[in-house]
Amino acid sequence: MPQQPKNHVEQVCLARRLESSVTVNLLGAAVTSLTMNGVERLFLSKSTVLNNKTPIRSGIPVLLSEDPEHAFFRTSQWILVEQNKYPNGDVNASFVLEDNENTRKQWDQKFKATLKISLKKKEITFDYIIENKDSKPFTCAPMLQNHFLVDDVTNTSVLGLQDADSSDEVNGFF
Numbered sequence: 001m002p003q004q005p006k007n008h009v010e011q012v013c014l015a016r017r018l019e020s021s022v023t024v025n026l027l028g029a030a031v032t033s034l035t036m037n038g039v040e041r042l043f044l045s046k047s048t049v050l051n052n053k054t055p056i057r058s059g060i061p062v063l064l065s066e067d068p069e070h071a072f073f074r075t076s077q078w079i080l081v082e083q084n085k086y087p088n089g090d091v092n093a094s095f096v097l098e099d100n101e102n103t104r105k106q107w108d109q110k111f112k113a114t115l116k117i118s119l120k121k122k123e124i125t126f127d128y129i130i131e132n133k134d135s136k137p138f139t140c141a142p143m144l145q146n147h148f149l150v151d152d153v154t155n156t157s158v159l160g161l162q163d164a165d166s167s168d169e170v171n172g173f174f
Helices: 101-106
Strands: 011-016 020-025 030-036 079-085 091-098 111-119 124-132
Antiparallel strands (some): 020 030, 079 091, 111 124
């Protein structure tokens, strides 16, 4: 088997014809690029290091919860288990992370996490499932932490979250 270059980043790119694409880094199953109609839609921090070791900043990281003991989700190698391309151009891929010796050092639970990404003509969908494979119950708050790229944040609005708890973590960041 040929050796990979030292700067080789393990990632999967799904492309829907020339219209749209999504790039998923297998470290943490983090989405690092999303183009729709040829326009990049995700913010990726300049301090992001793509080296298969450092958690990816920005894009769309996959989280189990905000609990620091669950940070291993962002630093674990996920496995591509399925990739499909359909006659209409739609594409999808499924990524899995299952508990192992390393994850149980940080969180002593048996689990299976599956992230399915589907890229269609005018939309992208994420199905994120956490399965308890243990005899004991656990709680988690799975989330995808979206960092969208916008031209002018002062001319941007978010709709439909009137009753949701929120915080502005970007204020003072730039």
